[in-house]
Amino acid sequence: MRLDLDRIRIAAQQAQAETAEPFCAYIYDLEALRRHAQGLLATLPANCELFYAIKANSDLPILQTLAPLVHGFEVASGGELEWVRGHFPATPVVFGGPGKTDSELEAALCAKVEYLHVESLGELERLAWIARQRGQRATVLLRINLALADLPATTLTMGGRATPFGIDAVQLPEALDWLRNHPELRLRGFHFHLLSHQLDAEAHLKLLQSYFRQVRQWQADYRLDIDQINVGGGIGVNYREPGRQFDWQAFSRGLGPLIEREQMTGWRIRFELGRYLSAACGSYVMEVLDIKENLGRTFVVGRGGTHHFRTPYAQGHSHPFEVLPVARWPYPFVRREVRDTAVSVVGQLCTPKDVLATDAPVERLRVGDLLLFPYAGAYAWHISHHDFLRHPHPAQIYLPIEEQRHAANQ
Ligand SMILES: Cc1ncc(COP(=O)(O)O)c(C=O)c1O
Known part of the structure; x- marks a missing residue:
């Protein structure tokens, strides 16, 4: 950066x-934003996509600069959804975040968001009920909270310990059983966002490796027909030592070989970066x-x-x-x-x-x-x-x- x-x-x-x-x-330099986003996109492997988590900064000029470049926007509220749909009707949108209301779930179905990232078993039930009433099928990723032994230490963690975010991995068999009897929801894969402020490229590659292995294990154990993995955002900005930023070059150099090694080339791997894109x-x-x-x-x-x-x-x-x-x-x-x-x-x-x-x-x-x-x-x-x-x-x-x-x- x-x-x-x-x-x-x-x-x-x-x-x-x-x-x-x-x-x-x-004061925002939109040319610098454009170049930065282009630089990130140019170095991503072919099966990776870059979404922008608009919670980081949803100002219209920022979104207008990014919309033609990124693969889509991640929204985390009905307000963000309305804002994005009002200005970018054709841009792909995914909808995540805790505490989605019925009207937000309904708006997401109405707006035809690509995927809903479901945060809990209760949200799964409400979404299925709303989809059934609307005679619609919703495509979902399950956001899972994983307890990883070697989760990198950052100043802001959303998972790997007891947090309100995502479904506890031990509840996954229950969620998958339930989904088998609810065809109004189609499971396409998993979503993770365990931490923000990641400054270590090597550690981030390791974290992705853990996600890949875990998802392939679940796919095999439960015979899942899935091909999507959203690895969240979380790449940080070093405010304390601005001269030592996340080494994107090293990260992107390591990502392609990691995907090959872990046999993930057939999957769509999606990033939803906020801070690292617009800060x-x-x-x-x-x-x-x-x-x-x-x-x-x-x-x-x-x-x-x-x-x-x-x-x-x-x-x-x-x-x-x-x-x-x-x-x-x-x-x-x-x-x-x-x-x-x-x-x-x-x-x-x-x-x-x-x-x-x-x-x-x-x-x-x-x-x-x-x-x-x-x-x-x-x-x-x-x-x-x-x-x-x-x-x-x-x-x-x-x-x-x-x-x-x-x-x-x-
Ligand atoms: C689910 C989810 N995705 C993406 C992001 C964006 O994270 P960051 O700005 O650290 O890239 C957040 C931030 O809180 C989030 O909660």
């Missing part, structure tokens, strides 16, 4: 110069409102905060940032600044939890400069509590893909 922030830096400085109020924005294309930018010393620490107060950009708080990290110097200084008094100091960057909320970065070294930082937080294109604006304190929302700026820019200039 190569990070090239030049377009975002320039756009931030230009937009700030045109704004009278202190500046705050999300790098977006940055959150805030103007420095104040710099102050308080009981021995230096605080930098920015325009905005965790109500816009909750990612560092949600993930428990100090988010990396860079300083974009701004010349403008409209006041008749001296500009406050710090040099060669470790600072904590906080927002405008009345809570000590409104912290974006801690003990971060800066060479020079002045009131009125901009702070640019990269890797803010996924699980950022969309997971934040926007209206806490009713501060204004940040600007949302989408830098167009090259073809759109050329067309607009002609």
Whole structure:
């Protein structure tokens, strides 16, 4: 994942110069997103597909950029389904996630989603009942929670231990027995999403190997007519050490041979990545409102905060940032600044939890400069509590893909 922030830096400085109020924005580089997605797709083996888990960032320009490239979208609510179907009626959609309501299941059948990823025996029963009433057949993958002995350790696990996600593998015989008597549901395979924040390519290949072996074992043990395996998302972004990202080249180099070795070439293997697809294309930018010393620490107060950009708080990290110097200084008094100091960057909320970065070294930082937080294109604006304190929302700026820019200039 190569990070090239030049377009975002320039756009931030230009937009700030045109704004009278202190500046705050999300800036997305759609060309970078397009290139990144194309790069991933170009290296996937022939029987692999890449879906985008839109929960990471469902902004329309993001989806419009990805729709012609990826194989489809993964949605996890009726709202996401409606949003995708309203704008992309022909794009393949799969519907996963816990706690699906009857009306969401019905909407999924109505919208002809390709697969429903079923999370529990209760959901299986309700889906069959709804499909029967509609005289329709639903195609399903069972989401299974596997207790793997060597599940890689990451900071966010959805499986491999007691969680609300997926069907416990010990309940599989019961689910399969039940499915045999319910032809209104057609089982096509299995879905797994045991973890997020995977940073180790080798470990991820091992995890996929475990999925492949397990699925082939079930196929043989229960004589299943299946050919689909959804290996979820979960490839991470290294916010703590941005120079050491997931090694996609190594991963994709190892994936083809793994598929051959495990005799999975006849299967369709689907990824539904969120964070790894969209995080790098977006940055959150805030103007420095104040710099102050308080009981021995230096605080930098920015325009905005965790109500816009909750990612560092949600993930428990100090988010990396860079300083974009701004010349403008409209006041008749001296500009406050710090040099060669470790600072904590906080927002405008009345809570000590409104912290974006801690003990971060800066060479020079002045009131009125901009702070640019990269890797803010996924699980950022969309997971934040926007209206806490009713501060204004940040600007949302989408830098167009090259073809759109050329067309607009002609
Ligand atoms: C079922 C499922 N699939 C895919 C994803 C996307 O995960 P990530 O953004 O880590 O790739 C998630 C995230 O929570 C998920 O729950």
